[in-house]
Amino acid sequence: MSVPTRRPHGGGTLSRRTRIFLGIVLIYCVGIAALLYRVVGDIDPRYRESAEESLVEVSQLMASLVEQDVIAGAINTARLEPLFRSVYAREFSAQIYGLHKTRVELRMYVTDRRGRVLFDSTGRDAGADFSRWADVRRALDGQYGARTTRDIASDPRTSVMYAAAPIRWGPEIVGVVSVGKPVQSFGQFVQDARARTLWVGVGSALALLMLTLMVSVWLVRPFGLISDYWRWLRRQRELSAGRMVRRAVDTVRGGLREVRDALTGRSYVADYVQTFTHEIKSPLSAIRGAAELLQEPGMSEAERAHFLANISGESQRIQDIVDRMMQLTALETQRALDRTDTVALAGLLHEVAAAAQGAAAKRQIRLHVTIDSNARVEGDPFLLRQALTNLVDNAIDFSPAEAEVALGLHAGAREARITVRDHGPGIPDYARDQVFEKFYSLARPHNKKRSTGLGLAFVKEIATLHRGRIQLANAPRGGTIATLTLPLLSPG
Numbered sequence: 001m002s003v004p005t006r007r008p009h010g011g012g013t014l015s016r017r018t019r020i021f022l023g024i025v026l027i028y029c030v031g032i033a034a035l036l037y038r039v040v041g042d043i044d045p046r047y048r049e050s051a052e053e054s055l056v057e058v059s060q061l062m063a064s065l066v067e068q069d070v071i072a073g074a075i076n077t078a079r080l081e082p083l084f085r086s087v088y089a090r091e092f093s094a095q096i097y098g099l100h101k102t103r104v105e106l107r108m109y110v111t112d113r114r115g116r117v118l119f120d121s122t123g124r125d126a127g128a129d130f131s132r133w134a135d136v137r138r139a140l141d142g143q144y145g146a147r148t149t150r151d152i153a154s155d156p157r158t159s160v161m162y163a164a165a166p167i168r169w170g171p172e173i174v175g176v177v178s179v180g181k182p183v184q185s186f187g188q189f190v191q192d193a194r195a196r197t198l199w200v201g202v203g204s205a206l207a208l209l210m211l212t213l214m215v216s217v218w219l220v221r222p223f224g225l226i227s228d229y230w231r232w233l234r235r236q237r238e239l240s241a242g243r244m245v246r247r248a249v250d251t252v253r254g255g256l257r258e259v260r261d262a263l264t265g266r267s268y269v270a271d272y273v274q275t276f277t278h279e280i281k282s283p284l285s286a287i288r289g290a291a292e293l294l295q296e297p298g299m300s301e302a303e304r305a306h307f308l309a310n311i312s313g314e315s316q317r318i319q320d321i322v323d324r325m326m327q328l329t330a331l332e333t334q335r336a337l338d339r340t341d342t343v344a345l346a347g348l349l350h351e352v353a354a355a356a357q358g359a360a361a362k363r364q365i366r367l368h369v370t371i372d373s374n375a376r377v378e379g380d381p382f383l384l385r386q387a388l389t390n391l392v393d394n395a396i397d398f399s400p401a402e403a404e405v406a407l408g409l410h411a412g413a414r415e416a417r418i419t420v421r422d423h424g425p426g427i428p429d430y431a432r433d434q435v436f437e438k439f440y441s442l443a444r445p446h447n448k449k450r451s452t453g454l455g456l457a458f459v460k461e462i463a464t465l466h467r468g469r470i471q472l473a474n475a476p477r478g479g480t481i482a483t484l485t486l487p488l489l490s491p492g
Helices: 016-067 080-089 134-140 183-220 224-235 241-263 265-294 301-332 345-361 381-398 455-465
Strands: 094-096 099-101 107-112 117-120 145-150 159-169 172-182 341-344 366-371 376-379 404-411 415-421 469-474 480-487
Touching (some): 016 145, 016 159, 016 172, 265 301, 345 381, 345 415, 381 415
Antiparallel strands (some): 094 099
């Protein structure tokens, strides 16, 4: 098979323009993801700050209320219990945006100057020693005290925020009021804000990508995807839902490829020109050298004929490169197949094998065809024939004399597989990831000549247009096996 020999530093099966395009998309996605991560991560702290600010004001209010009942430094909490019993028993309905609130969740406890709880609105901690809690300890020292503590240590959903205020009798601090609020009560707002932010961020990113897609495709092809699809519909003699959907998918996929090419066009063109220049430099040098030698006097007719043959051969090589490049460029600019027919792969494989018999017979190579299915696909018969011809010609070129090239057709539930197997030297390890790159070719074992290196790239483009794929690998017992996989024609 035709495999690459130059640019050993290259790697991977993606072209440079594809890598650049994917890099741009990746950078954009990473930037959007980083921004969303920063914004979403900042939502919870902002809500906690807002809730804590309200708790600070309520604690100061309640501390002022309790101070009215302080007598000679002693705190009287007698009226707090009926107050909170009444508050917790109140019935109301408040629709706060997406939250429906029906009960008071505010908590409060009061401690004396030693940090012992005199009153707890929940009735659970009366008499407990809270002197070590940060909110109580700091408030007793005349500082701002706050804490967040879980009711159940293993459940973060039971966290409660507290903010404390000192109870004063004149200049003396005689106790603490600490007001608490379950985090879960405003956690619904946090979750809702996060969800909305994510949806807005993802929606904005998708909208921008869609806008870029539409603008890019419109700039690349002024008539757009819709007009192409409409022209295809008008050319069809019969229409089916399945074919219409597949054509729409192929058209959009072709548009995405054009967007990629539009974004990386300069690099793509530069790479193409550089590679093409490199490939024709060698035959041009050979032609120029032969032409200079032909001008020398005293050359024999045999030598003259030899150099003229070199000029003719190298000129034909340049012509082959140009022709193949024009064909490949035409395929790369297609969004989808211009016309499709039902193609019987068994008959097509026999046609290709029959056409290759002449080239195979020159080196006593046998062509063996195995058909296990009457698979049919939707596609362009001419392009599929060219793809198979390329694969068979490569197999013949890399096969030793008097060997066998095996062609096979097998079908699964959804795909048909065409295999072309030779018994040549196989693919070198350094070339396995680069076999489908343009202008990549090894010398044929029997004559040491190289091809244009465009055959497998040509086959890959044809496979892509047919929603299929092409793979090339070393066979288990030597040689190379090429596998062209195509989707079977679906009914309807």
